[in-house]
Amino acid sequence: SDGHKPASPVPGAAWLAHAADLFGGLLGGCGAGCQGKDGCLVARASQRGAAVAPVLGSVVSFDQTPTWRDPPRSSKAPSLISGFSFDSHVSGMGLRPPSDWPESMRAALRELKALMAADDDFKRHQALGFCRDADLCRFLIARGGQPVPAARMLRQALRWRSKRMPYWLLSDPKSDVARSFEQHSRTGKVHVRGRDRFGRSIVTMDGSVENLWYGPEQLRFLAYNLEAALCECAEGVDKLTLIINLEALTLGQAPMFSIRETLEILQVGFPETLGTCVLWQPPAVFKTLLQLTKHLIDGKTLAKVVAVVGDSEAGSHNDQVMTQLFGDEWREATGMGMPRFERAHSMWFGREVWGARGYIHAPHWAQVL
Incomplete structure (x- = not known):
């Protein structure tokens, strides 16, 4: 919508870098990405504090800090599932505002952000709606609240995301990505x-x-x-x-x-x-x-x-x-x-x-x- 189109579809990390260059300086205008032959890549207009994400048939907006609501608990915890708990099986800490996190986790989040601040992949994926506080919290929990191991895991995840690019909005059924995914879904x-x-x-x-x-x-x-x-x-x-x-x-x-x-x-x-x-x-x-x-x-x-x-x-x-x-x-x-x-x-x-x-x-x- 801002007139930018890649001359040809560029897969993987090169396309990610191209998309990040387009979106990184946006103050207004296109916040949903760049529509090219290869499909529609979804990105976050971070200056506006909003994002869009791929959903089955729609676009969902969410704040950088998700609104916390109690998860549906009308059903009792399944008695036949050993070890089931709502915190680990339904709704994690990342959905709560950071102000509700333990101080140790807030400190770990600050340290993780400092460790990743100069990482180019981190900056690029932020432009695409990833690496929010809720996302970073997942990596910290997975690594026992330790920022350094969480940073290693996050870098591995960002390399994988650069390779596979899960951020697609299938708005054009004739795009290369939509046609490929349609074949896979048969x-x-x-x-x-x-x-x-x-x-x-x-x-x-x-x-x-x-x-x-x-x-x-x-x-x-x-x-x-x-x-x-x-x-x-x-x-x-x-x-x-x-x-x-x-x-x-x-x-x-x-x-x-x-x-x-x-x-x-x-x-x-x-x-x-x-x-x-x-x-x-x-x-x-x-x-x-x-x-x-x-x-x-x-x-x-x-x-x-x-x-x-x-x-x-x-x-x-x-x-x-x-x-x-x-x-x-x-x-x-x-x-x-x-x-x-x-x-x-x-x-x-x-x-x-x-x-x-x-x-x-x-x-x-x-x-x-």
Whole structure:
């Protein structure tokens, strides 16, 4: 809207630097980014103290210091989920104003900002709406309130964000990014499905319906969905519920580099974001895969994993677990236990595959746009 367009789409860090140059000096005018052939990049007009973020079909504005509201607590804590607490599973400290934080955390925040003040990546991602106090708080909590380890983790996250760029608003269905993401969404391998009983956005993943080759675009698509899901949480909620359907898992289903970066995305790119992870019907081979990757998963993440194995009929233990997390209509809410409605050709498997359970592409993609 300010007349600036890149001559050609520039991926990755170069495009990030270009976008930051455009947005860094804005006092007014375009606060939503630069529309080019490669899609619409979303950035924060920091001078106005506002930001925009990618959401399924809309733009959400939020202040640099989020407004604190009590998270939805009409539901009791699920008695069948060991160790569940609202502070660690639903709504973290970062949503509260810093004035409500312990003095030790406020001091750690000041030190972390000082450590990152001269970092070019930090400045660039600030221009894109990241690195707010709430974001920095996540890194501090993940590293026990220690600024130096938190700074190391933040630098790693910023390198990843420069590489994958999750800040996309799919306002133009003909843009390169929108067309790429639409292809990736055909089978519902990663998609956002509303909220659970606690106001947390639900993200479902199913590697058995992979339809394209594994690569950078597939991982950027995952990052986009996580960023969008965070914006879809209820007010006062900053955690996600992740459901991974493993019923058709095989050892050769996903390459190790993809598994490694997926774990990096969840633990480093989006620290302190996971509320609950439901592993749906993991087969025996999953134990082998877990042994291969367990050293990559921190203990806090493992403590939030819930495995649903075996009978899920009404009245069963698994039915009660899912009801406590998602409500009586948990099958419709999560897609688990629902039929697979659509088929699509998979380049990865070299044949037609059924899509994700409960997923119908056309209405979902219309909602994304």
